Amino acid sequence: MKKNKIRDNKTKDWAISQGDFEKFKFEIVNLFKELKKDIKNDIYNFKDAILTEIVKLRDDMTVTKNYGDRLENHEQRINKLENKNLQQ
Numbered sequence: 001m002k003k004n005k006i007r008d009n010k011t012k013d014w015a016i017s018q019g020d021f022e023k024f025k026f027e028i029v030n031l032f033k034e035l036k037k038d039i040k041n042d043i044y045n046f047k048d049a050i051l052t053e054i055v056k057l058r059d060d061m062t063v064t065k066n067y068g069d070r071l072e073n074h075e076q077r078i079n080k081l082e083n084k085n086l087q088q
Contacts (some may be wrong), residue, residue, distance in 0.1 A: 016024075
């Protein structure tokens with residue numbers, strides 16, 4: 001006897017055939033596989049964006065670290081020049 005989405009009035013449950021159940025199970029498994037792949041892709045893209053920003057920050061820190069003394073000295077020289085021009 002093939003059960004194909006027949007409602008059992010005694011238990012108020014739906015009965016389906018084994019074949020229909022296997023098809024449903026197959027579809028659910030495939031949906032979860034697709035979802036897992038999409039989530040993995042989103043995580044990798046997010047991770048890549050974060051790492052790219054970290055590399056940029058490291059480069060900026062290196063430039064600032066190597067030229068920090070010169071930048072401070074530059075400010076002092078500008079102040080001296082401004083003071084000289086004001087005095088003349």
